[in-house]
Amino acid sequence: MTDPAIPDPSAGPQHDIVAGGSMRTGRFVVPGVGPVVESEFASVSVDLDHEGNSVRLRIEDLRTGRVRHLDALELEAVVWLPEGHLTQLLDPSSDRWRG
Amino acid sequence: MTAVPTTSSGTSTRYDRLILPDRVHGSLYTDPAIFAEELAKIWHTTWVFVGHESEVPQPNDYVRKKLAMQDVVMTRDKDGEVHLLLNRCAHRGNQVCDDQKGNSSSFRCPYHGWTFRNTGELLGYPYNKGYGGKNKLELGMGRVPRVASYQGFVFGSFAADGPSLEEHLGAAAGEIDRLVGLSPEGSVSLTAGWLQHKTRANWKLLAENETDGYHPQFVHGSIFGVTGSPIGALYSDASTAVTRNLGGGHSENDLRPEFRGFDEPMRWFGTTPDRVPDYVARMEAAYGDDARRRLVEGAPHVMVFPNLFIAEIQVFNIQPVATGECVQYSTAVQLDGAPELNRRMVSQSIGSVGPAGMLLADDTEMYERNQRGVEALQPEWLEVSRGLVRERVDEDGFTIGAATDETGMRGFWKHYKSLMEA
Numbered sequence: 001m002t003d004p005a006i007p008d009p010s011a012g013p014q015h016d017i018v019a020g021g022s023m024r025t026g027r028f029v030v031p032g033v034g035p036v037v038e039s040e041f042a043s044v045s046v047d048l049d050h051e052g053n054s055v056r057l058r059i060e061d062l063r064t065g066r067v068r069h070l071d072a073l074e075l076e077a078v079v080w081l082p083e084g085h086l087t088q089l090l091d092p093s094s095d096r097w098r099g
Numbered sequence: 100m101t102a103v104p105t106t107s108s109g110t111s112t113r114y115d116r117l118i119l120p121d122r123v124h125g126s127l128y129t130d131p132a133i134f135a136e137e138l139a140k141i142w143h144t145t146w147v148f149v150g151h152e153s154e155v156p157q158p159n160d161y162v163r164k165k166l167a168m169q170d171v172v173m174t175r176d177k178d179g180e181v182h183l184l185l186n187r188c189a190h191r192g193n194q195v196c197d198d199q200k201g202n203s204s205s206f207r208c209p210y211h212g213w214t215f216r217n218t219g220e221l222l223g224y225p226y227n228k229g230y231g232g233k234n235k236l237e238l239g240m241g242r243v244p245r246v247a248s249y250q251g252f253v254f255g256s257f258a259a260d261g262p263s264l265e266e267h268l269g270a271a272a273g274e275i276d277r278l279v280g281l282s283p284e285g286s287v288s289l290t291a292g293w294l295q296h297k298t299r300a301n302w303k304l305l306a307e308n309e310t311d312g313y314h315p316q317f318v319h320g321s322i323f324g325v326t327g328s329p330i331g332a333l334y335s336d337a338s339t340a341v342t343r344n345l346g347g348g349h350s351e352n353d354l355r356p357e358f359r360g361f362d363e364p365m366r367w368f369g370t371t372p373d374r375v376p377d378y379v380a381r382m383e384a385a386y387g388d389d390a391r392r393r394l395v396e397g398a399p400h401v402m403v404f405p406n407l408f409i410a411e412i413q414v415f416n417i418q419p420v421a422t423g424e425c426v427q428y429s430t431a432v433q434l435d436g437a438p439e440l441n442r443r444m445v446s447q448s449i450g451s452v453g454p455a456g457m458l459l460a461d462d463t464e465m466y467e468r469n470q471r472g473v474e475a476l477q478p479e480w481l482e483v484s485r486g487l488v489r490e491r492v493d494e495d496g497f498t499i500g501a502a503t504d505e506t507g508m509r510g511f512w513k514h515y516k517s518l519m520e521a
Contacts, residue, residue: 024201040198041207083177090205091223092212093233099226 033060118516120509121484125473128301134422141405141518142167143257146267148407148416149173149243152181152251153288153433154200159217162200165418165426166243166255172196173253174217177204181248183255184219185241195240206240215240250279251286252407270497271349274399278409281398283381284436289414291431291445294452296459300466301473302406302425303515305417308462309402309410310350310507312342313485318465322457326450328369333357338502342486345497348404348514350507353499355396367397367411370443378440385436398432402507404514413448423470429459483508 024038034047042063049058049069056069070078088094117124127133150164155175163186164171170186172195188195188208195206195215205222207214212225219240227233243255247264249272254264265272279287298305308314312334315323323331333340339356354367364372364379372379372394382390398411408415409432416428431448433441451458473481486504493499500506 024198039201039203040196041203041205087205087216087222090214091233092207092214092225093223093227097212097225099228 030062033062034058036062038062112520114516114519118512121487122480122482123512125475125479125481128303128470128473129422131422134301134419136519137419138167140521141515142419144261145258145405145518146245146247146254146256146262146264147405148252148403149183149255150253150416151287151289151414152248152253153290155181156290157202159202159204160200161196161203161217163196163198165416165428166257167419170194171243171255172206172240176216176218180218181246181253182218183243183246183253184215184217185243187241188213189215189221189236189238189240190224250275251288267347268403269347269349270345270495271347271351271401271403274345274349274351274401274409275403277396277399278432280386280393281382282434282436283378283385284434285385286435288433288435289430291433291441291448293416293428293430294454296427296429296452296463297420298425298427298463298466299423300425300463300470301423302417302419303511304466304469305425305427305462306402306405306408307483307508307511308466309408309415310342310352310400311505312338312340312352312501313503313505314465318461319458321461322451325457326369329366330369334502336501336503340502341493341499342502342504342506343493343497343499344506344510345401346510346514348511349402350510351399351401352502352507354400358395358397362395364391364394366395368440368443369447375439375443378437381436402511404511412444413452427459427463483512 024040029035030045033045035045037044037046042061045060045062047058049056054072056071057075058067058069060067093099117127147166149166149171150162150173154162155173158175158177158179161172161174164173164183166183172184172186174182174184176182186194186196188210190208190211190213193208193210195208203217205214205216214222214224216222219242221236221239223233224230224236227235230236243257244259245256247254249264249268252275254267268275279285315334316331319331322328332338333354334352339360340352340354341356343351343353345351358367365375379390379394382394386393399409400411401409403409406417408417413429413431417425418428419425429448429452431441431444433444450456483505486500486506490498490500490504490506498506498510
């Protein structure tokens with residue numbers, strides 16, 4: 001069974017993306033996916049998901065359509081993540097482009 | 100283009116023949132070889148104004164700036180330190196940042212995904228097996244070797260060693276102090292946005308003009324007439340204002356003698372205290388009895404070598420592009436803690452240097468006509484002798500001339516020559 005959080009890559013983003021830098025003010029909300037956090041390097045929507053028995057954060061990489069949910073405990077772990085660990089995650093070869 | 104003089108005069112240098120005490124040679128503005136030498140000996144050596152700390156107020160903020168023709172990313176890292184990075188990937192030389200500003204702890208090159216911290220350090224690269232694994236490369240984004248700021252004004256120097264920023268600024272630092280001293284909080288921000296004026300003229304024509312008190316009555320007659328500004332009268336032979344060579348290539352038009360004579364607070368800004376009561380009250384609360392002196396004397400009109408011009412209510416950042424082209428970036432000064440005055444600062448700046456402004460358009464017309472003029476073969480020289488007959492030394496040891504004298508230009512050329520001969 002296909003993980004619903006991982007869309008068919010050939011399908012591309014599931015939502016229209018406002019072109020240019022207009023979304024980088026953080027004042028835009030994409031209907032159905034929430035406010036957008038964007039820089040020239042990445043574009044991610046964040047929203048609260050109430051489908052489960054307790055609320056989760058829904059994060060969507062708007063450039064690929066990939067979605068991840070983070071529960072309260074996972075979010076707390078992110079808050080407490082040491083700076084060095086976070087930096088390791090930003091290394092493109094850590095996960096996404098491990099090869 | 101005027102030809103470079105070749106007549107030998109004993110042990111004199113090339114610049115001895117081009118820069119005389121009372122005149123300078125036209126080729127200084129037109130010779131591509133001289134422009135290339137300026138890049139090496141001035142723009143890539145001395146301290147150059149790049150931007151202001153207030154443009155990157157939050158950790159991980161960044162803005163793209165220019166240092167001469169170099170595309171520079173000014174960043175504030177997570178610890179608050181400001182860096183000047185060269186906007187070039189260490190891998191294949193691609194431009195890394197494209198947005199004019201943003202907030203990001205790291206930058207990812209769009210070509211092959213190499214990722215750098217906002218300090219320039221290489222953080223990682225995709226598919227690392229091709230390099231034998233992680234952390235195998237000692238490569239980062241280029242950095243301007245020395246970065247320093249004064250009152251929030253950020254300067255960069257490509258020379259790893261040399262005079263400190265404070266030594267470079269010398270007496271000009273006091274003029275920046277005067278500017279921030281008009282803020283009730285003792286600081287300024289340059290956050291009103293920068294206008295970019297492409298100018299088809301050599302950068303030195305602008306640097307010389309900024310403290311030329313001889314031209315305003317002619318070039319700016321229209322804005323003085325339309326606005327009823329009393330500023331024009333400050334630049335005449337009847338004026339008590341002085342042109343001061345501050346040393347180090349810096350110069351100012353010191354209008355304080357005139358304003359002290361009138362003894363009217365806010366006259367320098369073209370208004371009266373009753374029209375900006377909140378600002379005046381805040382200044383009095385911050386500085387007590389000294390507030391009145393500050394409000395009477397006003398803001399500086401100073402050219403900081405080679406490219407920072409503070410024109411009372413606005414700041415210019417001049418960057419060269421080619422022998423006959425440069426860009427003037429301009430923005431309204433914003434005095435921290437003075438919202439009432441800041442709104443007027445923006446309005447006045449738009450009126451003077453905005454796209455339809457009446458001040459900079461006049462100056463730029465003169466710059467571009469000047470550039471076309473110096474392309475003519477004869478006469479070969481430009482005069483900088485005005486006021487030599489009445490120049491004197493003030494109580495602080497600075498050479499001063501009358502309000503309309505070319506004392507500032509002579510100071511500029513003396514310092515220019517010392518750098519070009521180094």
